[in-house]
Amino acid sequence: MSGADAAAGSELGREPYLPPATQPVRGLVWAIHLAVPLIGLWLLLAYPDRLNVRWEHPPSHFWLIVSVAGVNVVLGLMISQAAARRRDARLFLVSLVFLSSAGFFLLHGLATPTVILDKGSYGFDIGQPVGLMVAAVLALVSSLPLSDRAAAAVLARADLMRAGLVIVLVAWGWASLVEGLTPLSSPPPPGGATIGFVSWIGAAMYAVSAALMFRIHRRRPSAMIVSLMTAYALLGEATAASYFRPNWLMSWWEWHILLTLAFVFVGYSAYIQFRREGSSQGLFDSVALAATVRRIQGQYDEALEELVSHLRRMAELGAVSRAPVAIRLAGKFRLNEGQAAVLDRAGQALAAERELSARLGALVDVGRQARVGLGEEALLAGALERARQAYGDVRIGLVSNGQVLIGARAFGVDDFKEVESIAGGGVVVHPLTVKGVLAGALEVPVGTTRQDEALAATLASQLSIALENARLYRELETLFRQYMSPDVAASLLADPDQAALGGSLVELTALFADLKGFTSFSERVPPGEIVEMLNRYHTVAVPCVLRNGGTIVQFVGDALLALFNAPAAQDRHAAQAARAALEMQEAAEEIAAGNPGYPRFRIGINTGLALVGNIGSPELRGFNAMGDAVNVAARLEGLAEPGTVVIGGTTREQIGKAAKVRPLGDLNLKGKEQSVEAFVLTALD
Missing domain, CATH: 1.10.10 (Arc Repressor Mutant, subunit A)
Structure with a gap:
């Protein structure tokens, strides 16, 4: 794709914008206005004896030309200033259209008979058609979708082009106004001078220019672009009308009127836009290139x-x-x-x-930060930081000894009984509550809009909910979570429906552990020492299970049951269970070494399918697992020697070569008709 094509694509776009409503009606009115002069020209030529009469009045011609040329010069200079201010090549070329036509129009007026020359001249006849032709070339180039490189080249040669135009105008004026110097100052041939088919070429270029401007208008609707389209169309009609001779007939006067209308139309549009905007700075911005x-x-x-x-x-x-x-x-x-x-x-x-x-974003973020598990201090610190970004100097104070301190101000419980907020000193204080009881206060600067007070109240409400949730969760942490596995607690918090009775079939690894010799130890020592011993063992055993992703579902006396891959999914649950068991034995051995009379852990592990879910009644239930895989784990634990870990064949198969084992052979377990392959796990790579 060429640079010009790329520029055209960016400027015009694939889907041109068409203003709705009355656009077709406006287009029809515009077309009628342009058609009326052509109909008039046709009537003048069709009925030359009755309509196309001769009216030769040089003074009227001269002053008409001078007036329109003055308007044209003013427009050209204004557009030129806009081009220099915006550094835009199209505006510069449009300014040359007006300046060149103004220059040739003025020279045409000066060549009016009896002004400088006594009689008509060849320059008088063809001066304006030549000027229209020059302006047509500039108009066509200005309407093209110039690429960045082409626009830069035009601007780089702007001074040269202006100088060239001045030289051409001076040379043409010298040649056509100094009598006897060139054929341009001599009387025209009989029947008048004409430049023939060149006038039709100029008219065609104006038509193409107007069409290209219309494409820009569809993408970027503007009254100034419409006026420029109209001017190009009228200039094209004037160029065509200038073909018809001789001078001083009504058909000859018509193209003068068309030129006048073209330039006055643009001037009037600029004036209206100036009145509307109150400045001339942006009058012609809509005509500029897309990049500008x-x-x-x-x-x-x-x-x-x-x-x-x-x-x-x-x-x-x-x-x-x-x-x-x-x-x-x-x-x-x-x-x-x-x-x-x-x-x-x-x-x-x-x-x-x-x-x-x-502030709405801050409300959303504060609500998002109030997630389960986030501590109260971290929650308030994050909420305060986010709120200050949107509200300014926000402060939070919590109840201490029955009062809320925010800076040098103190608020009591009774201060918010009758009012929803307290304003003063450029701030508004809203209460923070937990279960309807004052827990703190939020101080927010007074806002500038009527929505600010409502948003501040909503922020206080959001923080109250977050604070209440944080404190309730802390209660759950100290109570609820200490009575069940963290994974089970998290699952129930996320989806309470999981507490329903029932279950699903899951492949898991079950770990059974108990203390060999616990019964005889219990007979020898007082109950307090039994509890102390169990707590010491479980204190080191539980972290080993949790650290490896296990879920402890039962404590029964000295025994515990842990599940891996339920309810939280694990990719290598057999290996994780084996690692937890070895860590438990290592930690338990340190306790047993300092207490020779203590019983020692024995652990059994097995992998297989089991029914996992909530078992019990509607009034009381517990999370557990049932199935042959769990029963085999319990049997292997019963056969294990103190301080050892016995695993089933399915567990060893899933762990693979990483398991260092000592075979126990095929064992006949209680309640099992088929023997079970078992191993003593000694290490895990």
Whole structure:
């Protein structure tokens, strides 16, 4: 794809934008306005005797030409200034369209008979058609979707092109106004001078230019682009009308009128837009190239960002006046007072919108941070940090000795009985409650919009809920979780339906452990020493199971049952159970070494299918596992020697070569018709 094609794709887009509503009606009216002059020309030529009469009045011609040329020069200079300000190649080329046509139009007027020359001249006849032809070439180039490279090349040669146009105009004026110097200042041939088919080429170029401008208008609707389209179309009609001779007939006057209408139409559109916007800075921005429009939009975005940032700083400082930023933006972006005021109001609205979005986002984040398991201090610290980003200097105080201290202010329980919040000193204080009882307070700066008070109250409510949840969870941590496995507790908290009676068939690894000689030890020592011994053993055994992902589902006297791969899934549950068992034996041996009379752990492990779920009654239930795999684990534990770990064949098969074992052969276990292969686990790589 060429650079021009790429520029065209970016400027026009694949899906052109068509303004809704009355666009077809406007197009019809526009077409009728352009068709009326052509119908008039046809009538003049079709009925030459009655309509196409002769009216020769050089003064009227001269002053008409001078007036329109003046309008044209003003427009050309304004567009040229806009081109220089925006560094835009299209605006520069459009300015040359107006300046070149104005120059040739003025020379045509100066060549009017009796002004400088006594009689008509060849230059008088063809001056304006030549000027229209030059302007047609510039109009066509200006309507093309110029690539960045082409636009840069045009701007790099801008001074050269202006100088060239001036030289051409000076040379043409010298040649056509100095009598006897060149054929241009001589009388025209009989019947008048003409440039023939060249006029039709110029008219065609104007038509193409208007069509290309229409494509830009579809993508970027603008009254100024419409006026430029109209001007190109009228210039094209004037070029075609200039073909018909002789001079001073109504058909000859018509193309003068068309030229006048073309330039006056653009001037009037510029005036209306100036009245609407109050400034000439952006009159022709819509005509610029797409890259220039994007750059202008970026500048306005920058202005709004600067304005919003300034408003936020002023709000934080408690200042009211915004005059400095308005003055700075007006100077930086060349805005008048009205535009600066509009931008100031827009900035205030945008700042308020952003503050609202930021505070809503803070509410969402505070709710998201209040997750299960997060400590109260961490919860409040995270919520405070996030709230300060959106609300400013937010403070939180908790109840201590019946009072809430926030800075130098103290609040009691009775302070919030009759009111929902307490305002004063530029801040609003909202209560934080836990189960309807005052637990703290939230201090928020007074907002600038009517939504701020409601948002602050919502934030306080959100923090109250989070604080209550954190404290309830802490109670669960100290009570609920100490009476069951963390995995079971977490599953029930996430999905209470899992507490329903029933279960599912799962492959798991069951670990049974008990103390060999516990009965005889219990007969010898008092009950208090029994409890102390059990607690010491379980204190070191439980972390070994939990650290390896196991779930302890039963404590029965000196025995415990742990499951791996239920309820929490594990990829290598057999190996994890074996590692937990070896760690348990190592930790238990350290206790037994210092207490020679203590019984010692023996452990049995087996892997297989089991029914896992809640077993019991609607009034009381427990999480457990049932099945042959669990029964075999219990039997292997009963055959194990103190201080050893016995595993079944399925467990060893799943662990693989990492298990260092001593075979026990095929064992006949109680309640089993078939023998079970068993091994003593000595180590695990």
